[in-house]
Amino acid sequence: MHRRIAALAAVGAVAATVMVAPAAHAEGRGDIRVTKTVVNDGGSVIVGVKDVKRFPITLTIKDNSGVKKVSSVSAINRTNGYGPVDHLGTTCRKVSTTTSVCTATMRIDPAWIDFYGSGNKGWDANAVAGDWTVNATVHANDGDYWISDGIASFRVKRAAALTTDASPEPVRKGGTLSVTGKLSRANWTDLKYHAFTKQVVKLQYKKPGGRYSTVKTATTDGKGHLRTTVKATASGSWRWAFLGTNTTMKVVSTGDAVTVK
Known part of the structure; x- marks a missing residue:
């Protein structure tokens, strides 16, 4: 050593x-x-x-x-x-x-x-x-x-991880889209990722070929989960974005593309 x-x-x-x-x-x-x-x-x-x-x-x-x-x-x-x-x-x-x-x-x-x-x-x-x-x-x-x-x-x-899942896929125009995710961060005691609770996270959307912009925010629950709903108006990708803290890195999830029919 x-x-x-x-x-x-x-x-x-x-x-x-x-x-x-x-x-x-x-x-x-x-x-x-x-x-x-x-x-x-x-x-x-x-x-x-x-x-x-x-x-x-x-x-x-x-x-x-x-x-x-x-x-x-x-x-x-x-x-x-x-x-x-x-x-x-x-x-x-x-x-x-x-x-x-x-x-x-x-x-x-x-x-x-x-x-x-x-x-x-x-x-x-x-x-x-x-x-x-x-x-x-x-x-x-x-x-x-x-x-x-x-x-x-x-x-x-501490390193962090963030996921996104938008459903249903595809979704009808004007229908309700449910967007979920989970925020977790490194724990150096047991060397595993644990839920990061009570954190404000941005829900972002972009049209194909466009740029992401923030639609609304949500707060992680006691298990680090995120859940919100939005009205589906056009096809595009959804993602969660966490700005980070003094002790935890900022992290953006991979976008989840949803087709609106």
Whole structure:
């Protein structure tokens, strides 16, 4: 089993996926600094129940003598300090005599999340989702170094799934069409998808060759189910669309085409 990094560091306020130095908390020697940090190319890190998730953290680093190396990169949940993520290594590209762009490869294995905190009373593996922060230690050719905490914020989200079924098919013009579905999301305790309840989801429709637009909304019940009815006026496709939350990804179902006769 690879070594897991769980740095317990003070963190700054959440801003965007990309933050620019100065860091929220830092210490070191000399003028070396991380001037920009981008996590996962600016997107949230989505973790399911099976596949190992790898994502990049890209650091722009400057020093008057040039950048020597990045000795560590870590990421933790900014609220509770949880950080079941591996730093697999960092590669650096020199872009000038004073500046390098270094990319760290990080990894989250959903199969390890629950075990990570199993020794903590009241541990909930799903509490890993939410706002995270990045820490890094960088070194210059002249011996300068800088330990930076809170240099970027990003979100780790639970993967989600959404289905749609419209019936009857075909349906007579002016008849009632019933559209059902189910919203579920990854649970990192048992590595299964569970119903996501009490969530507002959009019902969308498009004509053949057109674009989807929202017709109405519905709320998932205690089993994650969605159900509503609409009047059938023309052939087209129906789908459910969920906008996501701070801890769960946005997801859109596959459209279900219905012919109106």
